[in-house]
Amino acid sequence: MDELLYTKRSVYRELFNNICADFSIYRLNHKVDCTFEEIEKNLWEYREKTLCMTYDELQKCDDIILEAQTYLIKRKLFKS
Secondary structure (H helix, E strand, O other): OOHHHHHHHHHHHHHHHHHHHHHHHHHHHOOOOHHHHHHHHHHHHHHHHHHHOOHHHHHHHHHHHHHHHHHHHHOOOOOO
C-alpha cells in the first residue's frame, strides 16, 4: 500500500472523528434542523469511507469537513 495514502487515511479518520464528536456535542445542547442532520449523516458516512479511500476522494473529504466546520461556526459553536 502507498504509505502516503495510508497516512492521509489516518489523518482524515482523525479529522472526521473530531468533527463527528463536535456534531454530537452540538446535538446534545441544541435543536437540530434538516441541514444539520444531512451534514451529520455525510460526516459519519465519510468517516467510515476513510479506511479505504483513494486519492480521488481526498477533495470530497475536504469539502465535507469544510461544510461541517462552516455550519458549526455559523451556529456559533466555534469562533471564526
